[in-house]
Amino acid sequence: MTSLKADCANCFGLCCVALPFTASADFAVNKDAGTPCAHLRTDFGCGIHSRLRASGFPGCTVYDCFGAGQQVSQVTYGGTDWRQAPDTAQQMFRVFPVVRQLHELLWYVDEALGLAAAREVHAGLRRQKETIEGLTRLAPDALLKLDVAAHRQEVNALLLRTSELVRAGVGPRKKDRRGADLMGARLRGADLRGVSLRGAYLIAADLTGADLRQADLIGADLRDADLSGADLTGSIFLTQPQVNAARGDGSTRLPQGLTRPAHWS
Template sequence: MPQAVREPDPGPVPGDGTAPEALRADCANCFGLCCVALTLVASSDFAVDKEAGEPCSHLQEDFRCGIHRRLRPAGYPGCTVYDCFGAGQKVSQGVYAGHDWRSRPETAEEMFQVFRVMRQLHEMLSHLTEALALPAAEPIREELCRAHEATERLTREPAGELAGLDATAHRETVAPLLREAGALARATVPGRPPSGRRVAGRAGKRRAGGDLFGARLRGADLRGADLRSACLVAADLTGADLELADVLGADFRDTRLSRADLTATLFLTQVQLNAARGDGATKIPPSLTRPAHWDA
């Protein structure tokens, strides 16, 4: 059997200030930043166009969404997919100490940029926290710890520094470590080919991690598969086993996950689950939440 790869709820890394709960969205302590800081494009995900910096017409004075309970039927399924990884409350209550953009409009533009940067940093922290919990990644634990500490330190920079931070450049220093951690974990799958597990079904001989749009992979053995950045849009993974499959950056829009086993899938995010179509029999990691629309 492969090594256990995910603690149910790993504690903070010694010496850092980011506990797992800080990497989960807490909308009650946010100034509706995702509803104003981001650009929306009219599509199947959003009913209207909205420029960054323009509040959504449904954002109320108390920063709550006026159509939260009916976002999907109202034409805003994209809002139910989004996750800020806890950046919203960090910016609202931490960086700006509870002073919102409405009461201090002179800070609005900077605050929105800080939020966009913080969201990227928190996503990296989430992945690094998971990588540190992988027993197989022990050989690179010190490097992962340094990357985690450096990323967490960036989140504590002053607002002006954060607004000008090149998060993409920092991601380029983190990405190789996450790839290596994933490879070390996938290598523990019994019988896994050294070059990476291939995907069966309509995908033919295409290697996992490529274009699997609409692929029929019902019941597929995807243990240890490299699905990083894979296009799984509308793919059928019903009953598939994704133990130790690396899905960092994979596109799960409308992916069918009924009865699939995702309990030990590597770098799976709430965003990916929210974008997919699962059911009550889909097995998910205890650190993530079953999307409400799966039961609709």
């Protein structure tokens, strides 16, 4: 079974090299794709890992590769790192985001397979899982030729149906807020149970004490959203990076499998 949790000890620091940084509130400096971060150590660890936020790199603390880092490092390239084989470096850095997308799809598929309400689409989800897991084991050249968008489209149709089935059990159909611009919105104590917030812009929204149970949060932008006291138990397709990008407190209730970020009050 493909691991969908990052194992930095078995990765060649790929997110610290392959991805670009733009100097902003998230990153203290500019960094080009394919250029190692100045804080990357010789053992591929981060030299400022324990103080990333204080050092101006909060963007690093919200990133998650869904296990793509160790997959590319140990499986695709057989444990030979880009320093040992510099001729493979640029290819490895291009392969990494492809595999990361595949692993993210697998994460959503796995969640949907765990939802009893979506039983009618489980067979299709299992077929997709088998297909995508096979893709993650392809050789580098084949991975770079993949049409990931086409696979995402096939999976998304199943995830949409999953969302409908789960939210149907909440009660009367609620307003669809898919892709809604809710940046900075005052939603304190709002009843958002069973609402579709797929791709919604919730940047800096006040969701204090909001009821988000069984809400569909796939792709919702929760950067700096205040989730203090909010109830997200049973919400679907919420990822750890989304949680990490938001603000919360000890009374925020998260779905099973997600952890409270260290920077929350």
